[in-house]
Amino acid sequence: MSAVLTLDQFAVALRRGRGKNVPILDDINLTVAAGEMTALVGESGSGKTIASLGVIRLLPRGASTAGRVMLGAQDLTDLSDAEMRKVRGRDIGMVFQNPLSALNPSTRVGAQITEVYRLHTGESDRAARARALELFGEVGIPNPADRLDDYPHQFSGGMRQRVMIAMALACSPKLLIADEPTTGLDLLVARQIMALLTKLRRERQMGVLFITHDLSVVEEHADQVHVLYAGRSVEWGPARSFFEQPRHPYSQALLGAVPRLGQARLVSIPGNLPDPETRPPGCRFAPRCSYREDACETAYPAADTLGGTVFACRRGREIVPEVLGAVPQAAVRARQSGPVVLQADALGVDYPRSAASFLRGLLGGRDRLTALSNISFSLQRGQCLGVVGESGSGKSTLGRAVLQMIPYHGRVILDGHDFTTMGAREKRAARLGVQVVFQDPRESLNPRMRIGDIVAEPLKLAGMSGSRARRDAAAALLNRVGLNDRMMSQFPLAVSGGQAQRIAIARALATKPAMIVLDEPTSSLDVSTQAMLLNLLKDLAETDGLSYILISHDIAAVSYMADTIAVLRGGQLMEMGDAASVLGAPQSEYTRELVAASPHFRSTNKMGAASGAVAVADKSGF
Amino acid sequence: MSLSLAENMAAPGGALRRGAAARLLGWVGDRTMLVSGLVLAVLILLFCFLGALIYPASPVAIHGHHAFQPPSGAFPLGTDQIGRDELARLIEGGFSTMVVAIPAALLTFAIGIIYGMTAALTPSWVDKILMRLLDALLALPGLVVLIFFASLFAPGNTELIFLLGLTSWPGLARLVRNEAISQRGRDFVLATRQFGGGTWYVARVHLLRVMAPILVVNFTFLIGDSVLALSGLSFLGLGVKPPMTSWGGLLQTGLNLIALDPWWMIFPSAIMIFASIVATNLIGQGILARLGEGR
Amino acid sequence: MIRMITKRLLTSIFTLIILVSVVFAMTHATPGGPAFSILGQKATPAAVKALNARLGLNVPWWDQYFIWWGHLLQGRLGFSYLLNRPVTELISEYLGNTLMLYIGAIVLAVVLAIGIGLVQGVTWGRWPARLIGAFQLAAYALPTFFVGTMFILYFGVEWQVLPTGGITNLRDVHPGIIDYGRHLVLPILTVGLLSVSGLSRYFGASVHEELNKDYVRTALAKGLTFRAVLFGHVLRNALRPLVTILGLSFPGIFVGSVLVESVFNYPGLGYLLWRSALSQDYPVVSGIVLLLGVITVVGNLLADLVNGLLDPREIYD
Numbered sequence A: 001m002s003a004v005l006t007l008d009q010f011a012v013a014l015r016r017g018r019g020k021n022v023p024i025l026d027d028i029n030l031t032v033a034a035g036e037m038t039a040l041v042g043e044s045g046s047g048k049t050i051a052s053l054g055v056i057r058l059l060p061r062g063a064s065t066a067g068r069v070m071l072g073a074q075d076l077t078d079l080s081d082a083e084m085r086k087v088r089g090r091d092i093g094m095v096f097q098n099p100l101s102a103l104n105p106s107t108r109v110g111a112q113i114t115e116v117y118r119l120h121t122g123e124s125d126r127a128a129r130a131r132a133l134e135l136f137g138e139v140g141i142p143n144p145a146d147r148l149d150d151y152p153h154q155f156s157g158g159m160r161q162r163v164m165i166a167m168a169l170a171c172s173p174k175l176l177i178a179d180e181p182t183t184g185l186d187l188l189v190a191r192q193i194m195a196l197l198t199k200l201r202r203e204r205q206m207g208v209l210f211i212t213h214d215l216s217v218v219e220e221h222a223d224q225v226h227v228l229y230a231g232r233s234v235e236w237g238p239a240r241s242f243f244e245q246p247r248h249p250y251s252q253a254l255l256g257a258v259p260r261l262g263q264a265r266l267v268s269i270p271g272n273l274p275d276p277e278t279r280p281p282g283c284r285f286a287p288r289c290s291y292r293e294d295a296c297e298t299a300y301p302a303a304d305t306l307g308g309t310v311f312a313c314r315r316g317r318e319i320v321p322e323v324l325g326a327v328p329q330a331a332v333r334a335r336q337s338g339p340v341v342l343q344a345d346a347l348g349v350d351y352p353r354s355a356a357s358f359l360r361g362l363l364g365g366r367d368r369l370t371a372l373s374n375i376s377f378s379l380q381r382g383q384c385l386g387v388v389g390e391s392g393s394g395k396s397t398l399g400r401a402v403l404q405m406i407p408y409h410g411r412v413i414l415d416g417h418d419f420t421t422m423g424a425r426e427k428r429a430a431r432l433g434v435q436v437v438f439q440d441p442r443e444s445l446n447p448r449m450r451i452g453d454i455v456a457e458p459l460k461l462a463g464m465s466g467s468r469a470r471r472d473a474a475a476a477l478l479n480r481v482g483l484n485d486r487m488m489s490q491f492p493l494a495v496s497g498g499q500a501q502r503i504a505i506a507r508a509l510a511t512k513p514a515m516i517v518l519d520e521p522t523s524s525l526d527v528s529t530q531a532m533l534l535n536l537l538k539d540l541a542e543t544d545g546l547s548y549i550l551i552s553h554d555i556a557a558v559s560y561m562a563d564t565i566a567v568l569r570g571g572q573l574m575e576m577g578d579a580a581s582v583l584g585a586p587q588s589e590y591t592r593e594l595v596a597a598s599p600h601f602r603s604t605n606k607m608g609a610a611s612g613a614v615a616v617a618d619k620s621g622f
Numbered sequence B: 001m002s003l004s005l006a007e008n009m010a011a012p013g014g015a016l017r018r019g020a021a022a023r024l025l026g027w028v029g030d031r032t033m034l035v036s037g038l039v040l041a042v043l044i045l046l047f048c049f050l051g052a053l054i055y056p057a058s059p060v061a062i063h064g065h066h067a068f069q070p071p072s073g074a075f076p077l078g079t080d081q082i083g084r085d086e087l088a089r090l091i092e093g094g095f096s097t098m099v100v101a102i103p104a105a106l107l108t109f110a111i112g113i114i115y116g117m118t119a120a121l122t123p124s125w126v127d128k129i130l131m132r133l134l135d136a137l138l139a140l141p142g143l144v145v146l147i148f149f150a151s152l153f154a155p156g157n158t159e160l161i162f163l164l165g166l167t168s169w170p171g172l173a174r175l176v177r178n179e180a181i182s183q184r185g186r187d188f189v190l191a192t193r194q195f196g197g198g199t200w201y202v203a204r205v206h207l208l209r210v211m212a213p214i215l216v217v218n219f220t221f222l223i224g225d226s227v228l229a230l231s232g233l234s235f236l237g238l239g240v241k242p243p244m245t246s247w248g249g250l251l252q253t254g255l256n257l258i259a260l261d262p263w264w265m266i267f268p269s270a271i272m273i274f275a276s277i278v279a280t281n282l283i284g285q286g287i288l289a290r291l292g293e294g295r
Numbered sequence C: 001m002i003r004m005i006t007k008r009l010l011t012s013i014f015t016l017i018i019l020v021s022v023v024f025a026m027t028h029a030t031p032g033g034p035a036f037s038i039l040g041q042k043a044t045p046a047a048v049k050a051l052n053a054r055l056g057l058n059v060p061w062w063d064q065y066f067i068w069w070g071h072l073l074q075g076r077l078g079f080s081y082l083l084n085r086p087v088t089e090l091i092s093e094y095l096g097n098t099l100m101l102y103i104g105a106i107v108l109a110v111v112l113a114i115g116i117g118l119v120q121g122v123t124w125g126r127w128p129a130r131l132i133g134a135f136q137l138a139a140y141a142l143p144t145f146f147v148g149t150m151f152i153l154y155f156g157v158e159w160q161v162l163p164t165g166g167i168t169n170l171r172d173v174h175p176g177i178i179d180y181g182r183h184l185v186l187p188i189l190t191v192g193l194l195s196v197s198g199l200s201r202y203f204g205a206s207v208h209e210e211l212n213k214d215y216v217r218t219a220l221a222k223g224l225t226f227r228a229v230l231f232g233h234v235l236r237n238a239l240r241p242l243v244t245i246l247g248l249s250f251p252g253i254f255v256g257s258v259l260v261e262s263v264f265n266y267p268g269l270g271y272l273l274w275r276s277a278l279s280q281d282y283p284v285v286s287g288i289v290l291l292l293g294v295i296t297v298v299g300n301l302l303a304d305l306v307n308g309l310l311d312p313r314e315i316y317d
């Protein structure tokens, strides 16, 4: 098939401060064929977004580029600015992450779509509107005629992304660039968006450049995969060969870092992505690579190929990945029936909401909105309860109720003591036994406190005297989560996201809690960092007998961690049980859909990890 | 004086939010702002508080034979219409401006923080009442209320401090309250509560700490505002009482005689007022810019 | 929409009630009561008592409070001690002049602020924006009355192109519109320029911030020119905070006009306020303060409603 987009030795350098430009992206060679999807994969900081902005020439001021960007037979780098404007929107459609901010909040969505169509076709307002209507139908927005005049905030996340896609398709572009279009969407919704993109590109013979940090999203949709690391391509080629046998150690680690049910240990990559200004001279992955040899550090490895993909690694041919296929499957952990740590009886949460009736609203009347109803469970020492659900399912509410952060009804019993019968003082002391780790580690650490003080703060509040003793204790806590205590005098902004999250864990451990509520602890982290963190949590559970409630929308992470899984939807408990049985043989239709929508999990099933996998895999097919 | 500075601070996106404003300002430029503001402020303070030591002439002595003279060797900044030494009066005026403006800013600062924090940390019905009261107070321009009270009794320095302090806090109070409310739901506050931090502890250790920069910036702006308000009051004849004077008073005297073109009676005080406001704003904006970039 | 307006109206009314009470408290905070300020601190007790009775101050304060409310609702604000005329009458005499100045200055300020702010927002971080910033700071740091007087000195005295005080030519029996206009130029310029400083800086920051939002990138990726994005998408969103801040800055602009009216001997409310304050004619002062508060509260309400029109989220949420 003919290539829609070809990047030939494409490079971008950005201006930082007053100095000279810093190279962000080097020597990228990539093609997108008509009707196919090429996935550009990289973790944050790899330069993938800069690549997409470079293609449409919307880089920040002062950026410089090199190499060629061929759209069909036309070199975009030769075009004048005015000519380039004609290409944008007409020949290349763009879909961005987070459609709520990517759409103008104060303009009707219909107008935002007709705007681009009229601009490039010169058609009348009426024709443009008809076109918008047609597009709405095509991307699957129900009642398109009614919705054209709505504003972006009136759509749900998934529908908003469909609006974005409709806008990008308005002029039937040859190429669609989608920059993390599913990030932040619920699993099932993300899956629908992926299916839509696949359908559209096939029907329209449109090339799609799909940019993502998450390999698993593209596993079943991409035709080509292109992995970026620190601004360079490390491995690329047909998706099939890539997923079958990745050759570059980084690709292998990325795939191995995705949790699968019953896996004993995740592959994690030590260290951090190098900053563009301090990238190693030789192989950029060398400082983190376990196959490194001396020669790797002197020269950038030449591209090599074997069995389909091209990889930039000196040892790509010889490394036999132990990661894939070799996952120990004897997974279901021996169930220790320890004492019950936490028990919840008929837990429910109502939120007050301004009254629906206007008059009562004036009088300050309130309606109640049920966020969670009638949930009961118990958690044993050293075990992990995974709570799965989409946004709005009440999973975070459940966590907050257990943490005593919000009023609830029903009972929460910690170590045999019922919170509802406690006095304020007693309750304050008992709350120390349930700690919390939030999603965004930067938000959960006070940016103006030193890391040492942050970790020591619970000790100080608990009345531990002597700043020296507290410092030592804090250092010990940091060491336990695998951090160097030299960072005690730094501020949280100076450390990476994964490190910050470990600091939050160290702080949570300070009061020696019986259990920790993990509220989406890894969703803001890159895959490799996530693996490291999950491993750490698993170790802590084993050594300390810590119990967890792991709240997550990510079935993969839950399947790796949880002994018991509860599935929530709209505040109701859909299903609860043993992890293997909930995931392997889901009872409710909803759980089945969720499991089917989680690609990493399904691919494990394909390998025959759990019984009942066949049915699931069948259902997932398109 | 169209906007109270607290409003200026609440510029869209919040002055402290990452990115936006400061990222694009080259950092050298920002530091220049802060440093030049500090240097200017120190010079002004030295002039006001130590000037009398270096130039010990009396600000009230009347040199009848030398009335209304342009600058000369004997009177570096000339004399006023009844023959008082203008330089001595400029120093004295600066002193009385600063001894009112700085404590007044401190008082404003204290009331604003306490009121704002109280509103943010009390139950929502108390907050609602406090905020409506604040709306009402914000609808009354501080200087007009000041004029009202100043007209009722002739204020001395202490009264002026209290009047200024008591009339200019609402803007700051609202800023503090909004900022505290947006901070108190952040995860690190929730985490602190989980390991036993009470409301008071959270306010003291966490909220004030994260808000510290914005508060410092506002304090510098408040001093500048106080200087401006004082000079406005003096111009209306309601400020520091004769024979003592303030920069505003000096400027007003000069401007009243404008027909005679006494430039030496106008520009020195105008420049001092101008320089004080510029200094405080440079410091404030300098801090803001550096913060934005540090994030 | 209706629900939002009603809610906003109710809070505004509540704010107004508090406002009236605050002004009432202010007028009663006079040491020794108003009689002393009228008669002087050495007044005989008998004289004070007589005056109190005449002013209705001999009843308990809560009675006075309700009587005052009653008067207010009938549109009565009391009598000027000095001029012995109803305050309402005095205010309505001066209000028109102030409104001309006030509205003229606001229009000037908004127009200039939008123009300057656009340039500043677009060139943020580069020299045009920095230069504008320096001018904004300078305009902010100069005392209003100084600027006004300098205008008088140059435009009025040195170059003699514009009148320097009052609102009409005294010799003119039938002042024409042109005469009014000529008298308004300098006061409007003075008040307007000082307001421009804050408003344009604010608007500049908000244009800059909007320009960095994702939807701008989307619009550019559609192939629109930068100009089309700026005027078609960014401007409207950046105007919203400007409207809010404008509503909030009404009192501040009034403070500017008090000083300016005094400088130009311009017969407006600010001038009246100043004269009355100097002669301790407090019913007039409190009447003006009250009126101003009401204008501000209503102004904020209007700003919110305009914002509701500019931003669909305000209506539907």
Ligand code: SF4
Binding pocket: A248, A249, A250, A283, A284, A285, A286, A287, A289, A290, A291, A292, A293, A296, A301, A312, A313, A314, A315, A316
């Ligand atoms: S070239 Fe060497 S360091 Fe780089 S990935 Fe291959 S083995 Fe590792």
